[in-house]
Amino acid sequence: MKRTYCLLLALALSTLGAGCGGEEIENGGQGATLPCYPPDAAVADGDPSALYAASDVPRFDFRLRDETWADLQANPIEEEYVEAEACYRGSSLGLVGLRFKGGYGTLEMCVEEQQELPCPKLSMKVRFDEYVDGQRFFRQKRLNFHSMIRDPTKLHERLAYDLYRDMGVAAPRSAWATLHVNGEPLGLFSMVEDADGRFTENQFPEDPDGSLYEAAWPVSTDSAYYAGKIKTNEEEATHERFIAFAEDLASTEGAERLAALSTWMDVEELQRYLAVDDAILNWDGITTFYVDEDGSAANHNYFVYEEPSSGTFRVVPWDLDNTLSLGSWRFFGGAAHWTETPEMCPEDVPVLEGRAQLRVPGCDVLFSALRQDLAGYRSAVRGLLDGPFREGQLEEQVDRYAKLIRSSVEEDAHGPPRPAWEADVAYLRSELSEMRSRMERFLDEAARTERGE
Known part of the structure; x- marks a missing residue:
């Protein structure tokens, strides 16, 4: 047979x-x-x-x-x-x-x-x-x-996606695989779930048939903007809710803007998302607005899901190989933190040794709304530090996943030599304490500011 x-x-x-x-x-x-x-x-x-x-x-x-x-x-x-x-x-x-x-x-x-x-x-x-x-x-x-050519450890995506999900944020699943084409070994790859209709069925089983957008942000009232970014329900979607979301943020300020955001998003979930985003040093995600030649600015590496029954929106992370590295964050992450308000908006800062410009995220309407509830964000950070990012937890995952892929890394002719990879994994492991300390310092500084010190 x-x-x-x-x-x-x-x-x-x-x-x-x-x-x-x-x-x-x-x-x-x-x-x-x-x-x-x-x-x-x-x-x-x-x-x-x-x-x-x-x-x-x-x-x-x-x-x-x-x-x-x-x-x-x-x-x-x-x-x-x-x-x-x-x-x-x-x-x-x-x-x-x-x-x-x-x-x-x-x-x-x-x-x-x-x-x-x-x-x-x-x-x-x-x-x-x-x-x-x-x-x-x-x-x-x-x-x-x-x-994973930008990730010397080959661990970033799995570790980062796990953290989002552990914090109650919908995120793709990932693992690893080796690929061969016509018998030729291509090496070790990160195997990542696609963000599509099957993903929404898995992540939102009680509300699976909504519209999924790639890198769409509530900043436009032009339906063509959203039509160019939709990935599911392309024929049926009218984008009316996304436009109304953008209009509500643009027409309000301060506490009213936060109230508007609360009608369109689960603010606590968004705060948990940003707690993870900050902790893993995601300098290439939703808080990074690259300035184009025409002066416009946009972020990328995320999806937004519109839940059909509630009409609310949820952010989904994507493309996380550039995370969990203090060195790359210090070199690329040149803009002020999203919680900081510049004196004048918009404000652009040079990065990549002047080869690119970033728009300070504090000028964005969504982040200016979220900034009205920094106590909620700090609570999310504390939950992360006491939970999946706590001392020893991520180190154990690094050890377990490194053991899983070690032989595949060694056999990958297109990857780093095993001694170099082992050194990079050890360095990542050693940096986790500094990443935690960085977030703890943020909480300490916030507490001192509240006390007027």
Whole structure:
């Protein structure tokens, strides 16, 4: 039966030049394709929690025609799906769409730099129903594989996403995987849940059919702005609530602005979000407003979910590889803290040695509203420091996750040598105490200010 299936699958995929049955592909002595056995129904319909809670690092194999793979590598910035046969732990996942993905730091910059292999590997995205309607993998339509080239520890995303969820903030799940294409090992990747309709079903089971926006902020009354950022319900959404949210913030000040914010968002949840955001030193998230050439400013690396029954909005974090590093935060995080009010707004400050400008987040309408309840924010910080960010808790997770991926890091020809990686993991572990102390100092300074000292 297995031989017959493989023969039929090989014939069906002959246009791809992909086989079935584990034939070896020359790759300088490294790796070979795994046998790609018939699909396992449990894989297609399984609980996605099991995928992200695995006690090992799974292997994915993708088989493409040689010319297709070469063309994909030559034109990564186009981010167009190509046909590939996918295998997971040796079981066929069928025909899927495969493409490169990333933002400026993980894709565009890698293409722009005029040097050989400026980035050792590129992030990838898989769409399981691109060519086969209804095809799923652990009930998911899409799956992200992040290259982690800006994270020397390979731990940041998992640790950071865990912290948000531990603080009651909806966040994608993540783990790790190794990828092979035509038998060539691409190395270790962070495997991250996609923010789409399946994500909203999982995270908001009592209200799963709302609109999900990517990097949309309540600053515009132009429906075209929101239409360009919506990821679900593209045809049905009118964006009226988002526009009304923006209008309410823009037309109020002080305590009234906080009251307006409270009608559109769960303020306590937002305070918990920012407590984690601050603690992990997320200099590239919702508080970072990059100034464009036309003078406008925008933040990124987040999603916003509009709950259909309540009409309220919830922020979802995204792209966290640049977190949990005191060094990068000190170099890139040049703007004042969102709780600080500049004398004049807007106020822009140079970063990246003058190569970019950031707008001070204290000038933003949402943060100016949230600033009216700093006691609530401090309470969220205390809950974080006494809870998932407490002494020893994150250190234990660093040790456990490092043990899980250690052999995969060592086998990754595109990653750091193991001694360098071990040193980076140890350095991250040692920095956690300073990260806590930084947040404790914030609380102490706030307390002294309240006492008039």
